Amino acid sequence: MTTHDEVDAVVVGVGAAGAVLVRKLTDAGWRVVGLDAGPHWDPQTDFLSDERAMSKLFWRDRRVTGGEDPIELAGNVTGKGVGGSTVHYSMYALRLHRSDFQTHTRDGVGSDWPLSYDDLEPYYDEVEHELGIAGPVDWPWDAPRRHRYPYRPHQLNGVGEVMARGCDALGITWRPGAIATLSAPKGDRPPCVYRGWCLSGCTTNAKSSTLVTYAKEAVRAGAEIRPDCMVHRVDTDATGRAIGVTYVRRSADGTVHEEQQRARVVIVSAYSIETPRLLLMSASSGHPDGLANSSGLVGKGLMIHGSDVVFGRFPEPVSQFKAPPPNTITQDFYETNSAHDFVRGYSIETVGPLPGKFAQLAASTLGLWGESLREFMYDYSHYAGLGLVGETQAQDSNGVRLSRDETDTFGLPIPVVTFSYAENDRRILEAGTDTQRRILEAAGAQTTFRVSDTAHLMGACRMGDDPATSVVDRNCRTWDVPGLYVCDGSVFVTSGASNPSLTIQAIAARTADQLIAAGRRDQL
Amino acid sequence: MFMKRSRRRLGRATAFSGGWSPPMRRLRTQLAVITTASTALLWLDNLSEHYRGGFERELMYVPILANPVVAAAGAVTAVTGGRRGGRLFGLLSAAQTAIAVVGFVEHQRGILKKPGGNQPRQLLFNAWYGPPVAAPLQYLGLGLMGVMATVPQSAAAPLLARIPVDRLMRAFTALNLPPLWAEIGYLHARGSFQNRAQWLPVVTLPLAGAMSALAATSDSRTARTAAQAASGWTALLGAAGTGFHLYGLHRRYGGYRRGSFLFNWLNGPPAPAPLQMIGLGLAGLAAERAVTRR
């Protein structure tokens, strides 16, 4: 087995969070290695305008899904490769609201975060700048922003116009969304060309995935990013300190080798399924229940967003495939409102599936096939879809554990993911989809249909102030294992009703600063 | 042969040249040249924008079709030094100002018709992606310049007796700059001033405008220097802006490559737009040269 010399930090998973950490730590003079289970793509040569072919961006290793409302895990729910899920995500770049950090205090549900909005605000500003987020001039929801978005909003696309018209008719506030694709050049990255292939990867680099932003800059700054390295164990020494990771590396010729990377600090950023899986797989005699799991909460409290989509058919073509699908948003229903039969709330956003995905949704929801599906698809450009981002509550019964009998190609136990909505989650879903339908009808939809869907994973290694009820502290340091950090979407305490990536990246940017400061004090 | 004929022609006073002093004649020819060139270039800009807007309304064809006629009459006027086509050019230029006013009104209506048009907070957004607010006023300016280049001496005399032509042109420049400035400002804001140079016209045009306006009130030597500086700077900005816009096209995906160029031309920084500033600046400089004072 090859053992690589000790570096300052090894980051497992170079996705939304991992890439931010690798770059910021490298900039601070650390020697950093980023390991990612997937490839290091070059968008200009590796990406195609082909929906099917681009499923190569998805994490397609076997996973088992269960619970009353099983999450669709076989599709595009997470990404694999440098850039992680941001390579094919839909680019809404939103902040959580202030209330999201205190749902227990304010609404009596969930738990409060150990961080407040004010703690994250400078980091939201920072990552918005680094990514070049294009957003509206004013953000009418939550408390006012301190700074304007760095780039101006994109124009409305067809679906956005529909949503805006419907909202105007109903008196709902809408805005062009805050989106992670450039509306004007930034460095060597060009502005978006509005072809709408964003969920299949972007060939122009306008999309601010971490692949073409943080990860690229990290490599330029001297970081080493090693693709095709599947980490399966965090190694600890006799004192219980994390000293590195062990991984299997797939070479170009298909052969597989096991290697070790030693590091002063190990940061796991593999997202809400693979992070708990890795910690659970790292069980040893000293940690029989998995690493960092004295609370028993590793793998528990997985959250998603209720993401049902309502499509409406319009007499005139809407061209839902044109321009990035993320376009227009309302957060009028975000906060707890005594007039509702639920607490917390939801956002509504435009979507715009490409024909393949749309056909798949229509086939499975409306039971169309063959001739009927073909007839239906002739109308593809007449449909506009609005998606929900419905808050869910963390429940310990939802989560990730290791399969006892099934293993993957490397012989590693595959993850078993369980999810069921809570009653409050369901009410949000019902209310939200009703609003989506009303907006479409107010805009002139002749018929509508609803597709159930889920998106975004959050939680499963939550942060907190108490080692008994959380896995990491407010700085993403595991309570149990010195030198081991968890920093990605899995540290979320509540889901909020905002797409999570920007918050994940803000937490990563903050964690990097904390690490740099701790390193100076020699307290890593 | 040619010389002979032209000398014969020169001898005959036309409505265009009749009664004007030689410097004024030269100025009017220069104005005709500048107006014609600017109009033709504006056509390119106008065509790109209206094509991009998909000629959604039939009215959008009007300037596209009218402009070449005006430009053609202007070209004849310019080439013949006003001996031919002058009157027609003048009339067409006057008509063009009317088209400009209609266009201006229609552009505002287009912006207000967009979703959220009744909410003041969405106005800027709608203006960014609606028909450009002040663009039709360029036609207004050029129409007026066409009129100035062709108006008969008898008609212009009362006005020129009160305000000399250089000061008149300073006022004209000062009036042209605010809409130009506003247009550049809000469109550069849409590009979020990603290149610092985008601030240059936004910051300096108001100064040029103020200088021209002040200079319009005085015959002094300082006033003339100020007006020359303002016009010269405006022309320089136009040249630099064109360069920046051409560079901006190159920074877009695919840049000047064949498959991407049309798309980038339509959606990138409007390359011909800054050229209008060159025209305005040159017209100002020409007017300063036409008048000699002690």
Ligand SMILES: Cc1cc2nc3c(=O)[nH]c(=O)nc-3n(C[C@H](O)[C@H](O)[C@H](O)COP(=O)(O)OP(=O)(O)OC[C@H]3O[C@@H](n4cnc5c(N)ncnc54)[C@H](O)[C@@H]3O)c2cc1C
């Ligand atoms: C289709 C889709 C649309 C989305 N749209 C939006 C949106 O519009 N807005 C938004 O905010 N969010 C969106 N998201 C969610 C967002 O992409 C994720 O929340 C975010 O990327 C998660 O960040 P992360 O760093 O935790 O994980 P990821 O970005 O997923 O990165 C994890 C990385 O770890 C690697 N990895 C995993 N296990 C291992 C291992 N054992 N060893 C080595 N490497 C490993 C993976 O290959 C991956 O690269 C979307 C997600 C999807 C899938």
Ligand code: SF4
């Ligand atoms: S629409 Fe824009 S962000 Fe999406 S793939 Fe095309 S260039 Fe990239």
